[in-house]
Every structure is written in C-alpha cells, then in structure tokens.
Amino acid sequence: MEAFIGILNYAVFFAITAGIFAVLCLGLNIQWGYTGLFNIGIAGFYAVGAYTSALISGPPPGPMDWRVVGGFQLPWPVGFVGAALVSGLIAFIIGIPTLKLKEDYLAIATIGIAEVIRLIIKNESWLTNSVWGIKHITSPLALPIERGIRALLRANPGFPLWLQRLVSNGYNWFYLGMVVLILLLLYGVSEKMIRSPWGRVLRAIREDEIATSTAGKNIFWFKMQSLVFGAMIMGMAGSLYAHYARFIDAETFEPFFGTFLIWVMLIVGGSGNNLGAILGAFTIWGVWAGTEFLTHGWGLTGYRAASLRVISVGVILEFILLLRPRGILGEEKVVSFIFKKERR
C-alpha cells in the first residue's frame, strides 16, 4: 500500500508538470498548428510569464538578494493575468518586424528574443536576482491548505503511514486540480476560437497568405492575434510553473526544456489538433521520465545521462518526422463548428 501511495504521489507530481507542458503546447498549437507561425523562442515567453508572476505575486527581496524590485505579494490570479499580459506584449513587439516576412524570419527572431531574455535574466540582478534566482515564491492558498493538512494529521495520530503520506501530499492534489482546470478552460476556449470564422482565417493564412489577403483579410493583424494569444498562454504556463516549483532561475528556461521539448510534444501529438497537443505533452513527458530510469539502469549519471536523454528525444522527433509527420492524431478534416451542428 505504501509503495502504491509512493507511485500515486509521483503520478501527481508527473501530471502537474505534464499539465503545464500541455498548456505550453496549446499555446504553440495556436501559433504553429493553426497559423503556421514558427516560434522557436517559446522559452522566452515562458520565462517572462514565470518572472512576471513571481515579481507580482511572489515575496519581496530577502536580505541576501541582489534584487531590489518586485515581490508585491499580490494574490496569485493577479500574477497569472500579469504573466499573460506581459508575455503577450513581448510577442506583439516581436511580431511587428517579423510577421510581414517569411516564416524563417519569425523563427530566428523568436530564438533571438528568447536569448535576449535569458541574457537579461542572467545579468540584470536588480530585477531577476541573476544566477541566484527567485526563491520562496508563494503558491496560491499554500498557507491555509498546508495548515489544514497539519491540523488534520495532528488530530488523527492514528492514521496508518500510507494515509499520512497521502494526506501530506494534499497540496499537490490541489495544485493538480488547478492545473487541470486551467488546462480544460484553455482547451475549451481555443477549441471554440479555432472552430469559429476567426480560426478559419488563421488556417487559410497557414495555407496561402497572399490568397487570404486578396480575400480581404488583414493577415498581419490575424497573425499578430495568433502570436499574441499563443504567447499569453505560454506566459500563463510560466506562472503555473513558478508558483509550483517555488524557485526559478535562468537555467529553468534553457532552450531544451523551454522550447525544444514542447515542439517535440506538439509534433508527436499532432499539430493542428488541440487534443493531440495535450496527448503529446503527456506522452513525451512520460518518455522523458522513462529515460531517467533507463540511464539510471545503465549506471549513467551527471552530464552523460542528461545528454543521452536529450539525444533520445531528438531521435524520436526525427523518426516522427520521417514516419508519421502528422503526429498521432493529426488535424480533423472538417473543423468549423457550424458543420458539426449541421451533421447532428
């Protein structure tokens, strides 16, 4: 029983992280899957969301910190919304020079902005505490829930060990519920939007920009909306991450975890399909966790294990591109909601 609880607790931890990745995938799916915008600077938007949220809702600088601003300790939802807004704003600024050009330019510009954001995080210690990172970020409702758990355990000293373990993991259960709720909400909203005429324009842009433009659509503006909306979702994921991990620094948002893994997730799951995006996130995060057991089994540690795991994810991507380029699910043929209604 205790072993089972151990696994269950691990599963909760796993699901929270995978859920946050799924949110990132939803954001990328709007940009890439439906509009064909090639954003390989996801890490930048993700990081901006995390730092914004930490600065708004996190603790003020401690005595040992270099940081001098932020830490307003506002309620978490304020940080969450702030994260989305600031990420969206940065996407807007990046979009201005690049969205009128070919897709490759957006790619290099997004990778560039992600690097610049990483440089800022590393160097501007007054804002980000540079390499020491922001510590002790408060989690939403952490105090009352953890106090409640302690009280419950104290009142029932007779709980068997497995129950004690289960109960003491209570906050993670709460956080998982929150992540799932936000994921479902974002899923619902983006499904609704993609199946609307708005989404139809995005898909047309993905197929042929000039023809969409001569049909009277302002393609720049639609691409901008898609880029900004996707980036806002990525910012929200950043906020979810920061308040769960309670610690962020530049290393958290390095290109592999911040960008590449998410691309692999979306492509494996099936870009142009929101369910695919979520499925891909859980699958690849499972694979990633699985490789840890593998490298551990082979007695590899440190950078060797890490490198091998990254290589294996890279190889998976290449195989998917070669063998099943549309991913596990792929896009549905008929997308707009009006057709579904008529069929029924």
Add this chain to the structure above:
Amino acid sequence: MDFTSRIFQLALYGIVSGSIITLGAIGLSLTYGILKFANFAHGDVMATGAFLALIFLNLFQRLALPSSPFHPLSFGLPLVLAFILCMVATGGVAIGIDSALYKRLRGTRSITLLIASVGVAFILRNVLQFIWGPDPRYYIKKIQVSVRLPILGLRIKHDQVFIIIVAACLVIFLHFFLTRTRMGKAMRATSDNMDLAKVSGIDTEKVIKWTWVIGSALAAAGAVLAGIDNKFITPSFGWDMLLPIFAAVILGGIGSPYGAMLGGMVIGLSSEISTAFIATSYKPAVAFIIMVVMLLIKPRGLLGEK
C-alpha cells in the same frame, strides 16, 4: 588608451571575429540557397568540426610529429594538419546527416526540414557533450603575447593575423570555385532552380553533397579558427554562434554567399565595438538587434535579390 584608439582596437578584434562568423554564415547561406531551408544545426556543425579537430590534434600529438610551434604563431604542424583534416571530416559528417535524414525529407515543406534541423542541432550538441563533457577543452595551453602595431598603439596577436589571412584565403577560394568551376556554376544553377538543373542533366544530388561538404568544411574552419583565437572549445560553442551567423546571413540577404561575407564582417565589427558602450555580456544581443533593425528597414538584406 584613449577612446578613439580603443574603438579601433575593438574594430581590429571585430575583423577577427567577423572572419569567423563569415565562415559560418557562408555555409548557412549556401545550404539555404540550394535546399531552401534555414539549417538551425549549422552552429552545432561548426562545434562538431572544432571537436573533430581536437581528436586529430590529440592523435598527431601522440604520433610524435614535430610539434614545435611555427614561430611566431602559438601552434605547430599538428594543429595545421588537424585543421585541414577536420574540414574534410566535418564535410563527411554533414553528408552522413543529409543521407540519413534530410534526403528523406526532401520534397516535403521546407519548414519540416527546419524542424528536423532543430532536432539535429540538439542531437549533435549532446553527442559532443556526452563524449567530452560540458567543460572547455584546450587546443593550445600557451598564452600568446600580443604585439604593438605602429599605428594608434593598437595591439594584435600573431595568431589573429593568421586567422584573418586564412579566412580571406578561404573566401577567395570560394569565389573562384563558384564562378570558374563547373561544379561551382552548377551550384549556382541549382540554387536558382533545382528542377531545371535536374532536367539539364546536372546531378543535383551530387551538387547537394558538394554544398554540404563546402558549407560544413568552411564552418569547421571557422570553428577551429575560433578555437585558436579563444584557445579553447566547448560543446555550447554552436549555440553561441547561432545568432551571429543567422544575423550575418539575414543582414547580407538570405541565399547570397557574398552577402554572408559582408554580413559576417558587419556583425563581427559591431558586436565588438558595442562593448565600448554596453556590458560585454550583451554582445550576442547586439547581433540580434542589428538583425531586427535590418528586418525593419530592408528585409531582403544588403545584397538580397527580388
């Protein structure tokens, strides 16, 4: 040192790093012109070249070759041989990756190739890290003293003069290759219109192979020269080069090797000179900002067409 001579000193370093960026940017531009995709693994191909040179260098040092440095340079025959061999070997690696992966994806959308190249970038970087670890590896342990030039009190190392000369020679070689040889002209023709090249009887697969070999060999050369300048190499070198080489290519006009040369110099010079005004740690951001400004005012680049 007064401000003017400081700027000139930085410009001199800028020419050195511009030479290195140029060599990387040419290969990126060539493959873009012919295969029509932005190869995000090109920086890591450079890094691979640097480490292949390290293998050869260690081999030759063990082989009891005469290893005394060529005066006044800080390195000798083993590194020169390793330099040449690694260009060939990196070309081979590029052909290997092409036939294992890119070749099978040809005919799909160029963006699929781009995604695949991002995957290749991560694989290459981590293979290097798996073998050599994340810490710096050294070509040369000796520190070289720079000499003073008779103008403005500028200083430069002999190795750096060597870097500039070698890069210039390679660029001139490339120019003659593209305009005077059959394969060079075929490369330009294939870059213009691959289908037409095919029906003209040009073996485009062979042209593609040559493009990979030349682009990657130049990239490897650039990486080794960077290794000589810095004395050390790391697996993350490729990532560090990515923004400068892309900025150079976009600045010069995508697909134009001559634009890449120009762009490389501009990026090298401006990143170095910028350190007189802003913190050195923001050097990579300068390349990025120049690129964004270029996209705003002249998206086709300085020498881009149409």
Add this chain to the structure above:
Amino acid sequence: MLKVRELEKSFGGIKAIDKCSLRVQIGSITGLIGPNGAGKTTLFNLISGVYKPDRGQIWFMDDRIDGLPSHQIARKSIARTFQIPREFKEMTVLENLMLIPKHQLGENVFNTLFRPVDVREQEKQIMEKATSILEFVELAHLKDEYAKSLSSGQKKLLELAKMLMSDPRVILLDEPGAGVNPTLMRKLVENIEELRQQGITFFLIEHDMDLVTYLCDKVIVMNKGRTMAEGTPHEIKKDKNVLEAYLGS
C-alpha cells in the same frame, strides 16, 4: 470607374510599368492584351495591392487606392483571380468559400465568445450562400473534400466560386482561358456574361484574341509597360501600330 494615372513600377532597375494610364468603365468587360513582358500581370498586382507602385495613382470610384494593402483593396469590392489557382489546400471546399465573405462577425474572437448566437446565425447564412454557389459551379458533391484533392479544372471552378462569394463590383481576371478546355471555357464565358448583367465590371488579361473579340466591349493594348492603344476589339484588330508590335502581319 477604375482609373490608373501615370503609374510607374520598377524591379531591379527595369521599368515594368512606365507611366501607364488607363480607365475601365463601370459595367463593361474590358480586355487587357499585349505581348509577354508588357506588364499586364504586374498592373493587376498593383491594382490589387500585391505590389506598391513607385509613382502614379490608382482611383476606384472616388477613392484613391494606390499603395493600400491588398486586404483593404479587397474590401472595396475589387476581387481578383490568379492565373494559377491558389486554393487553401488543407481546408475543405466549403471552408474555402466560407472564408471569403468580408466583415464576418466571427472573425472577431470576442463575438464568438460573447455573441455566439449572432455568429452562428451569420455562419448559417454564409454556409447557405456557399452551398448555392457550389451548386451553381457544380462542385456541391465535393464540398467536404480537401481543396488540394480537386483536379486542376475543378480548382479553376473553385477559384470562380470564391470570387462569387465576395460580392465583387470589379473582377480582375488573369488569363481565365489559360489551360481551360473548351467545355469549361464556354461555362466560364456564360458565367461572365450573366454576372455582367448583374452590373459587375470585368477587367481581364487574355491571350486568346477570339475570346477577347467575343467577350470584350473595349480592349486596351499594353506594350513595354504603357498603354499603346485602346478601342473596340475590331478597331484594335485594324490598328497598324498594334498589328506591327503585337499581332504580326
């Protein structure tokens, strides 16, 4: 009326359009002919906003439209077709058409989220219109197929259907006859005549002189980036300069 005045456009130092002036009467079918490289498609690209002119003016009714982005020109009810059909490949035929109507409520996300009933109502209307147009061009049975799976003739019809969806006042046709077999051509000609009855203006590039003679009220001849003659098809056929430069004797 559509009016072009002293228009200029160069590409890499070569003047593709050189002080070109012309007018197209409302309700007419005007043909644009001229040798290859005369600048006909470039002129269309300038009118429809794909390119921006270097100098000169383009007027539609009382508005100056030169230099406007192509989506704004499209909103002034100037529609164009492409010589090679540009269908939205991975979208169904019906969705290809439903994209076209301008100012759709649902193109604003907030309407979809907060005024779902209105959006749905409009979607229904658009779908009915699209379905009837598909019946008109005889593509209704393919409405749920990916556009990429149509044959090239069917794609040409889809292009026409898309144009009809946009309620245009002026239609720019770039070589409607190119690569179309005679049966389809007849259908196209019938459609054009029927639409002209409804008051739609046509401006078309065509190489087939027979088609031009049959269809057009007025013909404009372009050569080397400027207009060199205009008149009825019969006048043009007799014009000496035109014969020399273009038709050959």
Add this chain to the structure above:
Amino acid sequence: MIVLNVENIIAGYGETEILHGVSCKVEKKEIVTIIGPNGAGKSTLMKAILGLLKPTQGKIFFSNKDITGKNPNQIVQEGICYVPQSDNVFPSLTVEENLEMGAFIRRDGFREKINEVYQIFPDLKEKRKVKAKKLSGGQRQMVAMGRALMLDPALLLLDEPSAGLAPRLVQTIFNKIIQINEKEVSILMVEQNARRALEISHRGYVLAMGHNRFEGSGEDILSNEEIGKLYLGE
C-alpha cells in the same frame, strides 16, 4: 526507327493518379504534338518520360533501351532534353553560363556546340554576358531551347513552347522548332496552341483524362470534326 516508345504508363503525384495508361511513339526525325484539355495529363507525361516522376506501371523505351524509373540526369545523358513551360532559365546565370549548364555532362566540343546554338539563335550571341533574368520572355524561351540543344539530343521535349508569348513571337518559335528538326532532332511537344502546332507536326496524339483518345497525322486530327469541336475551339 522508333526513338521513343512509351507503353501504357500509369503515373501521378503522391496518391493522385493522373495518367491511367498512356502510350505514344516518336519516330526518328518526327515532330509529334500532344494536345488535350487541361488536366489531361500532358505535362505529367512529359515529366514521366524525363524521370521527374516515376511511373508506377508501364515501360518507357528510348532507342530500344529501357529508361523507366531512371533519374533525370541519367535520362538526359541518354539523349533526351527537355524545355519546361515556365521557369526554364537560370535567372542569375549569364546566357552563356546557362548554355554551359545545358552541356553539364558533356566534356568536350563545348565551343563548337555553343557556336552552333548561336547560329540558330543569333540574338543570344549579343547577349551572352547578360544575366538571364534581364531577358524578355521570347529571349528566355530561346535560351531554354538553346540550353537543351547543347547536348545534341536525339529527342527534344517541349512543354508548351508558345505559352505566354505574343502571337508574333509564336511564329518565330515554331519556325525555330522546324529549323531544329531539320538538324535531325526528333521533337515531342505539348501545346495549347493546338492548331499552329499540329500544322507543323507529322503526327499528333489527343489525350483526355489520362487516357489516349485519338492518334493520327497532323491533318487527320485537324480535320476530325469531333476533336475540332472539343479541343480546337470551333
């Protein structure tokens, strides 16, 4: 003697089959024209002969040698040259470099051949140092044909040589085709300008929906009422 023999080939792009079993023949010194409505598979047939797409069934023989499924560069080496309908020059190469690319697989006699091409197309000689992107449509068509002639082909494939040209130039191009044919080059062409093309052809094929529909001498096809009605626009 039969130069080209296409036997019942089936071909298409990806999942879409376009040719459902098409056959045709070209004899030595013949000009053969293929006509047919749009989507009949004319250009696809050209591409299949040249190896730009591989037939799923059927055989193609060139001078009694099986060339089915070979790569374009190998087929060109056998002696078939092709002039595509559009984008048929290398824009950033000079006229002379364009011609040189035509002779890419030829190692000797380049100079003589290029002079021969300049004789047929004297305009090109003046422009030999000019980049092809600066040429007019008609001049480009000539560069493209000249490029194809550089290899001394036994068979020349022309995909709509008159497409997009002014009527006056159309006649010039057809005259050049006759001139080339007089040099013992067999010609297989696809044309929209069916009447003009059939007038200079020895034989013709009518293709429809990926099938052979009719075959005969140029006059036969021109005088066939049904075909006239359907494809020649009468």
